[in-house]
Amino acid sequence: MRVVPVGERACLVEVEDAAAAASLAASARAWRIRADDIVPAATTVLFDGCDPAEVEAALPLLDRESPGDSGASVVLRVSYDGPDLGRVARHWGCSTDEVVARHTGTGFTSLFCGFAPGFAYLGGLPAELAVPRLDAPRSRVEPGSVALADRWCGIYPTASPGGWLVIGRTDAVLWDAERVAPALLAPGTRVRFEALR
Structure with a gap:
């Protein structure tokens, strides 16, 4: 995963595919990563209204642990x-x-x-x-x-x-x-x- 800053309060995390993006977004929400919005896409996840350094520091935990199936x-x-x-x-x-x-x-x-x-x-x-x-x-x-x-x-x-x-x-x-x-x-x-x- 690669973190790309988007201004001072947002970042994009590049991932392998849409399934990885969805999994990362769900994990970030479950672990309550501080961000105003977490938006998965085809090969990225946007963390808007966040501290990019905090997101980057949390990625090893999010990549390693699954929050389980909580979707509707x-x-x-x-x-x-x-x-x-x-x-x-x-x-x-x-x-x-x-x-x-x-x-x-x-x-x-x-x-x-x-x-x-x-x-x-x-x-x-x-x-x-x-x-x-x-x-x-x-x-x-x-x-x-x-x-x-x-x-x-x-x-x-x-x-x-x-x-x-x-x-x-x-x-x-x-x-x-x-x-x-x-x-x-x-x-x-x-x-x-x-x-x-």
Whole structure:
């Protein structure tokens, strides 16, 4: 891990991947590292409103000890009728029913948020199920669209352009500024999908 100061009261800690970033952020929160905000990303963790020297001094403890599994758990009900469901089935060499079974049988974890408020990058797909993005992004993807790209799963919180493969849709409200915690799938949240019948 490498610590990069960002001004006087913040620093970025560079890590190997998104899973390591999520783990470091969860550990830092559990061990109550003094920072106004701790934000994981794909290969970094931002400690904002902190003493960078204190963060750097705490890293050996955070790297060595795990705080345990303390994230919330969410089940999302999905209509698996997305326009790219067949494309994913062909890529995986299986039927669309098997795509649904694999997707609902996978435990996902929100590793970080980005792209749009409430958009969580959900890790959990094994490498052999990685899928390519569309060659040309759609100009509009509907809110609630459940989509895959590479080894990620994500749900579009609002209508926006997007190049991920859409396999279904959910009615879950992913971002609500009026909620105490606006993002439904904050980093650390465990996510399971359930097929609507």
